[in-house]
Amino acid sequence: MKIIVIDDSMTTRRIIKNTLNQLGFEDIVEAENGLDALTKMDGIQLILTDWNMPEMDGLTFVKTVKSSVAYKNIPIIMITTEAGKDDIIEAIKSGVSNYIVKPFTKAILEEKVKAIISN
Amino acid sequence: MNVEYINPFIASTINALSVMAAVNPVLGKPYLREDNTIRSDISGSIGIAGEVVGSVALNFPESLAMKITGNMLDDVVNEVNDYVRDTVGEIANMVAGGAKKTLLEKGFHLQIALPIVISGHNLNTMYPRDFPCVVVPFTIDGENFFLEIALDFPAK
Ligand SMILES: [Mg+2]
Numbered sequence: 001m002k003i004i005v006i007d008d009s010m011t012t013r014r015i016i017k018n019t020l021n022q023l024g025f026e027d028i029v030e031a032e033n034g035l036d037a038l039t040k041m042d043g044i045q046l047i048l049t050d051w052n053m054p055e056m057d058g059l060t061f062v063k064t065v066k067s068s069v070a071y072k073n074i075p076i077i078m079i080t081t082e083a084g085k086d087d088i089i090e091a092i093k094s095g096v097s098n099y100i101v102k103p104f105t106k107a108i109l110e111e112k113v114k115a116i117i118s119n
Numbered sequence: 120m121n122v123e124y125i126n127p128f129i130a131s132t133i134n135a136l137s138v139m140a141a142v143n144p145v146l147g148k149p150y151l152r153e154d155n156t157i158r159s160d161i162s163g164s165i166g167i168a169g170e171v172v173g174s175v176a177l178n179f180p181e182s183l184a185m186k187i188t189g190n191m192l193d194d195v196v197n198e199v200n201d202y203v204r205d206t207v208g209e210i211a212n213m214v215a216g217g218a219k220k221t222l223l224e225k226g227f228h229l230q231i232a233l234p235i236v237i238s239g240h241n242l243n244t245m246y247p248r249d250f251p252c253v254v255v256p257f258t259i260d261g262e263n264f265f266l267e268i269a270l271d272f273p274a275k
Binding site: 010 | 134135138139188191192201202205206208209212213215216217219220223231233
């Protein structure tokens with residue numbers, strides 16, 4: 001399974017990548033923001049994205065992906081510091097399948113990724 | 120500045136560092152900053168706008184920033200590299216984001232900006248002079264770091 005990890009924090013990208021590797025996923029693509037990610041979507045089967053990023057934020061990226069014929073069915077997990085109820089509702093309405101609030105544990109990330117995969 | 124407004128930042132600092140880096144920050148006694156005596160090597164700050172205006176910053180000595188980064192990456196970190204600077208910014212982002220949620224529940228609507236990280240040696244930390252700045256000292260394994268909160272809350 002090919003997975004894209006989108007976050008402007010290189011530390012957070014590496015933490016997420018380490019966890020995915022431990023779950024057995026090896027084909028991981030990294031992007032620094034939504035705009036960068038849009039150029040790396042070929043063959044992607046799962047998206048893990050941050051919200052607050054320069055160039056193109058995560059919510060705009062999600063809306064762009066969901067309006068694209070080619071990519072609209074790819075499941076999206078949002079991993080963000082934005083934890084307000086209205087923010088979470090807005091993200092889900094925009095097409096996010098699962099939501100993780102930073103700071104997060106590896107256990108939570110594993111649980112949410114497994115839940116998506118088993119669907 | 121009301122302690123009711125400071126506590127969300129203290130709580131989110133402890134939460135971010137304990138969850139992400141498995142360290143236990145011990146809270147010291149907060150005080151109002153009145154001079155330029157706060158020194159640090161790496162500072163991560165987040166601008167805040169909306170009904171609450173100002174900034175919040177986390178200021179670390181090199182050794183502590185390397186330790187936190189190493190714990191987060193499950194790796195040995197013995198120089199101040201891009202990962203260390205990035206980590207300080209991302210922790211500041213989590214601190215501001217966590218406090219934002221609590222303040223929202225208290226009725227304050229605010230937005231947080233992207234982190235700005237400055238690194239060097241023994242820097243004099245920056246803060247907006249227009250607002251009162253509360254300094255919150257913490258200790259991890261005998262080393263100090265500082266949370267600085269310089270915010271203007273509307274009268275409610
Ligand atoms: Mg971010």
